[in-house]
Amino acid sequence: MADTSEIQHLKYDPSQIEPKWQQIWRDEKTWHVSNKPDGRPSSYVLEMLPYPSGEPHMGHMKVYSVGDALAHYRRRNGMRVLHPMGYDSFGLPAENFAIKTGRPPRESTEDAIAEFRRQFETWGVSIDWDREFGTHQPTYYRWTQWIFLKLFEAGLAYQKEAAVNWCPNDQTVLANEQVVDGHCERCGHAVEIKQLKQWFFKITDYADRLLNDMGSELEGWPQNVKTMQKNWIGRSEGAEVIFSCHSIDTSYPVFTTRPDTLFGATFFVMSPEHPDVTRIAEGTGQEEAVRDYVNASAQKTKEERGADDKEKTGVYLGRTITNPVNGEEIPMYVADYVLMEYGTGAIMAVPAHDQRDYEFAKKFEIEIRQVIAPASDEVEVPADAAYVSSTGSDVLINSGEFTGESSVEAKAKVTNWLKESGRGESTVNYKLRDWLISRQRYWGCPIPVVHCEKCGIVPVPEAALPIELPEISDYLPKGKSPLAAATDWVEVHCPECKGPAERETDTMDTFVDSSWYFMRYTDAKNDREPWHRAVLNEWMPVDNYIGGVEHAILHLMYARFFTKALHDLGLVGATEPFKNLFTQGMITRDGAKMSKSRGNVISPRSYVERYGADTARAYILFIGPPDQDADWADEGVEGVHRFLARLWRLGLEVDSAGAGSGVDAPATVAGDSANAVMRKANWAIDKVTADMEGRFAFNTAIAAVMELVNELYKQKDALVSEGGDSAQALRFATAAAASLLFPFAPHVSAEVYEVLGGGRVWETEWPKADESFLKSDEITLVVQVNGKVRDKISAAADATQDELLDLAKSSEKIAGYVDGKEMIKEIVVPGKLVNLVVKG
RNA sequence: GCGGGUGUGGCGGAAUUGGUAGACGCGCCAGCCUUAGGAGCUGGUGGGCGAAAGCUCGUGGGGGUUCAAGUCCCUCCACCCGCACCA
Numbered sequence: 001m002a003d004t005s006e007i008q009h010l011k012y013d014p015s016q017i018e019p020k021w022q023q024i025w026r027d028e029k030t031w032h033v034s035n036k037p038d039g040r041p042s043s044y045v046l047e048m049l050p051y052p053s054g055e056p057h058m059g060h061m062k063v064y065s066v067g068d069a070l071a072h073y074r075r076r077n078g079m080r081v082l083h084p085m086g087y088d089s090f091g092l093p094a095e096n097f098a099i100k101t102g103r104p105p106r107e108s109t110e111d112a113i114a115e116f117r118r119q120f121e122t123w124g125v126s127i128d129w130d131r132e133f134g135t136h137q138p139t140y141y142r143w144t145q146w147i148f149l150k151l152f153e154a155g156l157a158y159q160k161e162a163a164v165n166w167c168p169n170d171q172t173v174l175a176n177e178q179v180v181d182g183h184c185e186r187c188g189h190a191v192e193i194k195q196l197k198q199w200f201f202k203i204t205d206y207a208d209r210l211l212n213d214m215g216s217e218l219e220g221w222p223q224n225v226k227t228m229q230k231n232w233i234g235r236s237e238g239a240e241v242i243f244s245c246h247s248i249d250t251s252y253p254v255f256t257t258r259p260d261t262l263f264g265a266t267f268f269v270m271s272p273e274h275p276d277v278t279r280i281a282e283g284t285g286q287e288e289a290v291r292d293y294v295n296a297s298a299q300k301t302k303e304e305r306g307a308d309d310k311e312k313t314g315v316y317l318g319r320t321i322t323n324p325v326n327g328e329e330i331p332m333y334v335a336d337y338v339l340m341e342y343g344t345g346a347i348m349a350v351p352a353h354d355q356r357d358y359e360f361a362k363k364f365e366i367e368i369r370q371v372i373a374p375a376s377d378e379v380e381v382p383a384d385a386a387y388v389s390s391t392g393s394d395v396l397i398n399s400g401e402f403t404g405e406s407s408v409e410a411k412a413k414v415t416n417w418l419k420e421s422g423r424g425e426s427t428v429n430y431k432l433r434d435w436l437i438s439r440q441r442y443w444g445c446p447i448p449v450v451h452c453e454k455c456g457i458v459p460v461p462e463a464a465l466p467i468e469l470p471e472i473s474d475y476l477p478k479g480k481s482p483l484a485a486a487t488d489w490v491e492v493h494c495p496e497c498k499g500p501a502e503r504e505t506d507t508m509d510t511f512v513d514s515s516w517y518f519m520r521y522t523d524a525k526n527d528r529e530p531w532h533r534a535v536l537n538e539w540m541p542v543d544n545y546i547g548g549v550e551h552a553i554l555h556l557m558y559a560r561f562f563t564k565a566l567h568d569l570g571l572v573g574a575t576e577p578f579k580n581l582f583t584q585g586m587i588t589r590d591g592a593k594m595s596k597s598r599g600n601v602i603s604p605r606s607y608v609e610r611y612g613a614d615t616a617r618a619y620i621l622f623i624g625p626p627d628q629d630a631d632w633a634d635e636g637v638e639g640v641h642r643f644l645a646r647l648w649r650l651g652l653e654v655d656s657a658g659a660g661s662g663v664d665a666p667a668t669v670a671g672d673s674a675n676a677v678m679r680k681a682n683w684a685i686d687k688v689t690a691d692m693e694g695r696f697a698f699n700t701a702i703a704a705v706m707e708l709v710n711e712l713y714k715q716k717d718a719l720v721s722e723g724g725d726s727a728q729a730l731r732f733a734t735a736a737a738a739s740l741l742f743p744f745a746p747h748v749s750a751e752v753y754e755v756l757g758g759g760r761v762w763e764t765e766w767p768k769a770d771e772s773f774l775k776s777d778e779i780t781l782v783v784q785v786n787g788k789v790r791d792k793i794s795a796a797a798d799a800t801q802d803e804l805l806d807l808a809k810s811s812e813k814i815a816g817y818v819d820g821k822e823m824i825k826e827i828v829v830p831g832k833l834v835n836l837v838v839k840g
Numbered sequence: 841g842c843g844g845g846u847g848u849g850g851c852g853g854a855a856u857u858g859g860u861a862g863a864c865g866c867g868c869c870a871g872c873c874u875u876a877g878g879a880g881c882u883g884g885u886g887g888g889c890g891a892a893a894g895c896u897c898g899u900g901g902g903g904g905u906u907c908a909a910g911u912c913c914c915u916c917c918a919c920c921c922g923c924a925c926c927a
Contacts, residue, residue, distance in 0.1 A: 224843090228843090236927090254927080342927075356927075357927085622864085631851095643864095702864080706863095784860090786907075
């Protein structure tokens with residue numbers, strides 16, 4: 001036996017261990033997975049595509065720690081696992097950097113990618129690097145353009161002039177989803193509304209399926225993400241009601257969820273963006289006031305218009321319009337509380353039963369006519385606010401032939417009545433808008449169409465793809481894409497008439513790039529098609545998708561839309577991209593989000609250099625449940641590092657003790673120490689397996705391995721001196737600890753396993769607990785009197801209820817509590833506890 | 841305002857179906873080892889009372905169901921996240 005006291009002082013040095021294993025994995029392409037089915041079930045584990053900028057941050061380390069643990073676990077459970085890597089490498093930050101420094105986005109992006117790849121390798125993440133790509137590579141975006149053409153052919157990509165969100169700082173339009181509280185999601189600048197001709201994807205065609213399929217196909221998604229998407233889609237049932245303005249012989253539909261309140265509509269309001277408002281005011285003397293109001297609205301930012309406590313404003317349009325239910329002429333207004341992008345851009349206003357209309361009517365002294373009354377006296381109608389039903393048992397008043405009807409039934413009755421005379425019908429309205437995908441920026445995927453004077457919009461033929469992004473020198477945006485200045489590139493011949501034509505100079509939103517990358521991974525090297533259908537269907541949908549909740553709406557909804565649209569085109573078998581979604585919590589520092597401005601950013605690199613990747617990764621998983629936010633504490637890192645060092649030293653010590661060999665379980669187990677160790681090892685196997693299966697409880701899984709290692713330290717001296725099977729039990733249990741820890745700390749685990757003679761741990765099957773060590777002969781019986789623990793007695797595990805009861809009663813301590821008192825009830829929970837209920 | 845979530849020692853967190861609250865780690869205390877310790881090993885560590893045995897209180901507050909509640913129900917509070925003039 002070697003001198004173990006020397007081992008105690010050996011230093012666990014990850015900088016020696018980790019590169020050794022990384023080199024093996026890299027040289028042997030250990031994590032490469034073939035597309036040829038081999039009988040094993042397939043599993044697709046994917047972390048959200050990283051945007052390569054600077055170097056990876058803690059959020060990246062967390063997402064790959066989670067995903068890698070899962071990928072390793074699946075592999076060792078006999079699955080064929082696809083676990084690829086790539087980069088979301090088009091985007092504004094690289095372009096803004098180019099504007100500042102003149103350095104081409106391609107160069108800075110590719111540098112960042114190299115740094116990301118280098119660091120990911122130092123983390124020892126088990127990636128199939130053969131499938132790596134960046135979305136900025138022509139070999140990738142060729143197919144982004146190809147998909148655009150497919151969507152264009154299917155009528156799902158179109159150009160229209162619309163009131164759109166414009167960020168004056170980034171000099172580009174933004175999708176609705178990219179506007180947060182009236183500000184640009186990227187730079188934080190206040191967003192303006194502009195009328196511009198833009199490209200859209202018709203995601204609204206899929207509104208119902210995006211909504212309904214969440215219920216049937218996304219059981220593996222967190223509820224909060226589904227709720228967010230549901231709210232974003234914003235389906236609401238109601239009616240479209242047509243109001244006629246006889247003085248100009250035009251009619252306007254409105255959307256309402258309350259057709260039952262139509263008799264209370266005492267005015268009509270249109271959005272300032274409504275194309276007809278100035279025309280309506282013409283010849284009424286209100287032209288100027290209306291024009292001024294419309295112009296003033298256009299100047300305002302989204303935030304100013306939507307301010308919480310903002311008083312209602314508006315201007316009379318100088319005309320009246322006819323309420324279709326009672327023929328009343330009601331005044332028309334323009335007001336910015338009506339949004340052009342929702343419904344029809346015009347509303348019927350019912351001040352008695354809508355708070356916004358109420359506020360407007362008060363200010364403009366318009367009649368407030370109550371038409372809904374509570375059925376019961378117990379409900380009060382407020383005197384200074386709109387009455388909005390809360391009971392669902394309201395009735396109509398002042399509503400002609402519908403007076404006395406219940407509010408709920410009247411909705412359908414009024415709608416049907418209107419429908420008979422062609423003045424309305426029931427409809428469904430959505431908050432979801434079509435996805436605005438064009439951006440007036442350089443560093444993105446060019447939209448593959450040309451504009452021809454004769455032929456109009458002409459898609460580029462597939463054979464001409466990719467339309468490559470030209471090299472330019474001036475990246476400064478000027479309200480148009482910088483591409484517009486690349487005249488050599490812009491000026492082309494029309495593919496149809498061969499006449500002079502111009503390329504589209506807008507590029508695509510980078511969310512387009514990331515809406516299909518998970519499909520490309522399945523067949524990343526295919527240069528004839530974006531993927532081979534059979535290959536794609538073998539892997540898709542992604543079994544476990546892991547990433548931040550910040551993508552709950554944007555990326556996740558777009559990816560779902562793409563999958564459904566491509567499915568409908570016959571290109572994809574799946575109807576949903578991600579079967580299970582896991583949203584990991586943030587890593588904070590001192591309780592706050594890490595940010596440069598706070599100066600509390602810590603880099604994974606510094607911890608990898610100091611403690612090794614295993615420590616950093618295991619710490620991230622140990623800190624708490626991975627779906628929760630977690631605060632980074634350096635002391636905690638030290639603790640995990642100590643634990644890994646303990647395991648590593650234990651491996652050396654156990655092996656150098658000389659007794660036993662290899663990592664197999666002993667033939668026989670005798671003695672307290674050997675039994676204790678075997679029980680603990682099998683308990684840990686059982687526990688870690690359960691924690692990996694049911695949920696991502698990596699924190700308790702690691703804690704279980706810590707408990708095992710603690711037990712081994714306690715028993716090792718005894719086991720070594722006993723020798724024989726006892727020493728073998730120690731080898732087995734130590735190897736089991738390494739094996740169980742492998743998904744979380746792969747390098748040190750591989751090292752320990754190898755030291756013990758077990759070979760390559762990742763080639764071994766996930767350990768299975770030996771049931772015979774899981775149950776013990778004895779249990780601790782908890783004895784309660786009136787629900788309070790009064791004694792703990794050791795009892796046989798197979799004792800009957802009566803035996804347990806007798807045992808409990810025979811306790812002297814218990815006697816002190818129950819003697820001389822009346823026994824009311826005796827409760828026995830087999831294997832656990834006895835509760836005696838006494839009185840007096 | 842609407843929707844969702846969280847609340848447990850000094851700290852991060854455990855507690856599978858209601859059945860020993862506080863696993864594991866950090867921190868702290870003590871002992872051992874050592875020339876030394878900011879290394880390693882062992883033990884202790886929720887509050888109060890007590891020399892101890894033990895008693896008692898205790899999972900944001902209040903109430904309830906139950907033999908038994910961190911867990912179920914009602915109610916209130918605090919914090920976090922999402923949406924928000926959506927007709």
